[in-house]
Amino acid sequence: MAENHFGKLTKRMDEFREDLLEAKPYVCAERAVYTTQSYKEHADQPVILKRAYMLQNILEHMTIFIEPQTLIAGNQASANRSAPIFPEYAMDWVVDELDKFEKRDGDVFYITEDTKETLRELAPYWEHNTTKDKGLAAMPASSKIFYDLGIIKAEGNITSGDAHLAVQYEKIMKCGLKDYEERTKAAMEKLDLTEMENLKKYYFHQAILIVIGAVKDFAGRYAKLALEMAEKAEPKRAQELKEMAGILSKVPYGPAETMREAVQSMWLVHLVLQIESNGHSLSYGRMDQYLYPYYKKDVERGIETEDSACELLTNLWLKTYTINKIRSWSHTQFSAGSPLYQNVTIGGQTPDKKDAVNPLSYLILRSVAQTHLPQPNLTVRYHAGLDDDFMKECIEVVRLGFGMPAFNNDEIIIPSFIEKGVKEEDAYNYSAIGCVETAVPGKWGYRCTGMSFLNFPKSLLIAMNDGTDPESGVKVTEGAGHFLDMESYEDIEKAWDKIIRDFTRHSVIIETCCDMVLEETVPDVLCSSLVDDCIARGKTLKEGGAVYDFISGLQVGIANMADSLAAIKKCVFEDQSISKQELWDALQNDFEGPEGERIQNILLSAPKYGNDDDYVDSLIRSAYDVYIDEIKKYHNTRYKRGPIGGTYYAGTSSISANVGQGMGTLATPDGRKAHTPLSEGCSPSHAMDQNGPTAVFKTVAKLPTKDITGGVLLNQKVTPQILSKKEDRMKLIYIIRTFFNRLHGYHVQYNVVSRETLRDAQAHPEKHRDLIVRVAGYSAFFNVLSKQTQDDIIERTEQVL
Template identity: 40%
Template sequence: MNGITERVHRLQERYLATPPAIDAERAVIITRSYQETEGEPMVIRRAKALKKLLNEMTIWIADDELVIGNQAKVARSAPIFPEFSYNWIIEEMENEPFEKRDADRFLIDEETKETIRGLFDYWDGKKLNDIILRMLPEESKKAIENSGVYTFGIPEVAISGVGHYSPNYKTILEKGFSGVKNDALEQLKQLGIPRDGRDIEKYHFWNAIIMVCDAAAGFAKRYAKMAREMAAGEKDANRKTELLQIAGNCDWVPENPARTFWEACQSFWFLQLLLQLESSGHSVSPGRFDQYMYPYYAKDVKEGLITKEYAQELIECLWIKLSEINKIRPIGATKAFGGYPMFQNLCVGGQTRDGRDATNELSYICLDASMNVKLHQPSISVRIWNGTPEQLWFKAIEVKKQGLGMPAFYNDEVIIPALLNRAKELADVRDYAIVGCVEPGCQGYEYGWSGGTGDAPFFSLPACLELAINNGVNLLTGVQAGPATGDLASFTSFEEVKEAYVKQTQYFVDHFAVITNVVDLAHMQLVPLPILSCAMEPCVERGVDVSAGGTKYNSTGTAGVGVSNVADALSAIKKFVFDDQKYSGAELLSALKSNWEGKEALRSEIIAGTPSYGNDDSYADELARWAAGVYCKQTEECTGPRGPYSPGLYPVSANIPMGYGRGASLDGRKAGESLADGISPMHGKDKNGPTATLNSAAAVDHLINSNGTLLNLKFHPSAVEGDNGTRNLMSAIKTFFDNKGLHLQFNVVSSKTLRDAQKNPNKYRGLVVRVAGYSALFVGLDPALQEDIIERTEITELA
């Protein structure tokens, strides 16, 4: 490994010293374009809006940069995307200042505020969010408002772009936007007069593709011109040479195919940046970077054009650019997705399309770059299979032990069969990438909405159980939220409890599909994505925008939350009411309605005496598998406008706010307390050590969860120190993966360090931790999220 260079250290320090701010420039330019194009086909309007933005937005090149291109006027600033939603920005700006939040604070000056206010009238009633709310059936609106099953309330439905994809960077690297443009021109030539069926839609789509390809090339040439002007006045000879090379790079890419590794890095970055400027979606994931970038690296090394050390410096510069991408979210969302996350997942290792080991020298350089830069982006992951070299294992764990919470580990031996089960081709499946947090998808060929942020809500399994044992009535509000299915006081068998849970889950899965499908249809109509369509196959060939199902594989990924809460609550009901018959169902239900008031002895007995998930106890583990399986099987029966649904079990960090709206539960939770994260046990309930936890997690059916599962652990650094600690970690991960676990991630940090960081944030401004399916700067997290991380069971010994 090469240590961090002085250049990268300066870039890193500048990044950490730059406070995030809100930038209204994009909103102004996009609004003007929309005003100018009223009545034109939407895909053309979107292309013209992007073209205007790329022609007029402020650009800059910072000192020391080798890879250039900016999202906003200042690094780390967040643009505004008024075409998606706007009301919440105005409300927060006036009532809950962005700069005074508990987490994800943004500076905003009075001029920017006035600019934002001035745009509101145009967008009122025209935004994506407005249209979706008008399209939603009333019963689905009530399901959102009354149940607490979903992440958000009515105002927050689909307030941003979707994101959640891994585009085909290889297309732009190998063909350039000029090659994509030529493909569109050829399709138009073959089309001729658009006289049949939907040919007119294809006609407008291909013209939009041509327009954005030209705009992308012109955008880069603006930087080329700026670099040359800067070089003319540069007195440092080395920097002058760099600026001239940067100018040459930007004159050539991304318009044309990349010829060198440096050009490939620049072309990659321009595509990533354009995708972020087009839409406010996050989880735009670089995916298999070590695969599509390796040919350029290998060629340059062979020809003596680049050294390994310089390639690593280029990548580290790129990692800092990825960290500069930012997004403004409503204050409520910062409690679920805190730490300025963008979920740009980049994975190394795994298999080639023909089933051979894919590890190469770039795999190691990427891991070393993350270890040097020590920032939260990209969110680096390692694909593991039976042929993974031991050297990659050691490197990945070495990086993990640095305390960054990265890389996360993914199991090819489960993910590949899970994706094959979704009717995907073997070569595409072997080439899967991880998207966002934990979601596997076929890179460049799959548009699989997933997560729960711009597209679909997260789904609370504990909420369904609460309604199941209380006749469909919300414990906190007393409102009839779900169907009447009886209550715990009247059930005469455990099977009746399970039947009620199945009915409640089915009801809310059905409405989940309605909500998500409405969002899907609205995105098709209002926010087509021509730039993304350039890099998703075979959209251009088909003449169909990515948002309308133009990719080879189309799906909607879901995220179920609170597996262990449901397992432990069902375990308590089964044991105390039906097996031991120590308490009646009425007594337990009464305790929940009182939020355990006056029932502390009962609560303590429930917590201590219930077989709990996370301890390798089949009593609870089988209930976890069953409860999760109900949700997954019902979900995979749903169909969206573009294709089937794919279930997953992960919360990002929505387990915290999703607990706020829940009553007390029979796992011992009090009303408002957090739910468990992912398929992890509730904090403190995993009493039998990490091996038992891994065995419980393996009991969940990971194969059906083709949209991913998430398991979090936390190790004290002393538990994994030295070669022995490395080998013990490797052994634990291998055993979990042999038992058909899909994913594993962990922090290596002490609670003492995290407590000190809470007290002395300036001392720890660069402290990166694993939150959920992503890592973030700890001091930027909401205090409740910080507490959730600290309270995870700290493993002090790994035998």
């Protein structure tokens, strides 16, 4: 069995895991209280200093604790798995949903009456004063209508921080925050404060010094607590706590010298970044590269063994899982399973183009397998020179059935980066960020992917309806005529061209409003200071402080769009098996009645995306090319403010937005019923891919992958029995190699679970507490998902090799 291949957790880490799985996720009001205090007390301060004092106040007063099993200190909220409230981003939905958190269909959170009362008392201060309030108010009416109708969704951008990056952990470990402090002081001394821009830089540098001091003191609080606990602990634990106290007195302010110091330094910084902003997809970057020197040195000196280092890593993953995030119910439908997308990347190549796999790469695989949790989100960078031994270990982890690791392809991602102006040495050092998106750790701005969600199938329906949303009846833009008046498929293409270009423009307007408000109201001080070259430029990330700044929105429903276009072209204009009136009526009536079913069956018989059929694959390629051509025309708010880039590209990492946006979409010409999920990522629609995994790979490879730098997310599903034989596991390796080497695919990941198991888990959740599934570019416990998201996963095609 694959479980035995990697061994088991140590006794205490197994106990820690059990404690975390048993912990109820509560809503924690502490951060909201301390944030409100700071905002009131420092109301007259520049916003950047207000944010610094806020973080200082939180770290100074929040509840801290050290679990009895842990070797690493640091907690996000008053209890593990509890979720803080971030009032500066949004409070309306918090108050509206206080009595609903425990009644949700999925992503349930618990809340005490005292916490409810505390949050209600804080709410009046934040009325018309949050990022969400200001973001919505900033949107021009002509664009906001797209947001209100769910055509373009960007709620996550104005109800939380950005994140979607990895900071420079290698430099933090090597130099400590003290180095950042010294560089900040040196930069301040050079400023001519008679210039307004320099005065703004001065405030930013002041803020950095405040938060670095706050992080140092935060570590000191844990050091003090560890020593207090040591006095009452049995000898072995007392020695561990004393060692922990010594480490926390040193890092992250000072440089790390051992693996334990490096891991503690990294964890505490990672943790504070989560406390600073409500962003997700804060990722660890290429951990096997920057942590390996510490591991190697410690093993050689006898300080660590492979087993002790593995336990330390499993401890880190358990701590990573303690972090939780609560979202509004409407946003939860886009991020089902409370994911944090904290990605760890291993493998790939070194900047001198050699295989980067090392002993720590294998140990990270082993530790993630042992821990068997949705976090961290593990990604393997594939390249042609990756040897079969490492690939075999990766497939052994895949066999465990919790959706990891995902595979990203160096052979397409690195050239795509270089083409966009990323230096070669940086391009070779990229890591996965969050789901399948990619960026250069410590040098890239926020949200390399995930700015907003654009619903392709709904956009098509509006294009067919002369610019009017057929569900609400609202005219959103000038169209190119109604479907009933179109005489050829070329008329559909013209209508799509007009509509999607206009919608793309509005998506940029909405994103610009979000970025503008985030920059003005909630700048992240610590996060900005830990990304090059923010300190040298005296700019936060939102102001253009990063070396690189490319972003993408997310295009949802790729397969539905492909199948819809094929059905219209084939059934209406070529075979004429359906009239235009019949199709339009069937869409409005959701295929109800015998006539509706007849129309639906004809549509379902049309060529389908995912079967290596050029007929349909060429149609989605052409449709997608229109969007890509248009999005390249626009810039983000950091353009010409410092970074290389400042431009947009495409991305399909739609997380679980396919469910949420499907709920707001009427029946579509592919035969899909109204309000049901759209296709996920760039994966085929359920049961439409009938020719096996190779055909799916060939279809996906026909997308304009080099232009979809934001990620081409492909989920595949196989049963455990498929991978039970050694020869079948090798077959899967060869298929992946072919997809990446010859077809230049971007990404693939696997759910290894049977439909029967998933259905049994729906009926008997108590028997499947540990069942984890790949939702989109992330994994989640099956039991915490809403039924609609569960059903979406159950219905995915089960492939055979």
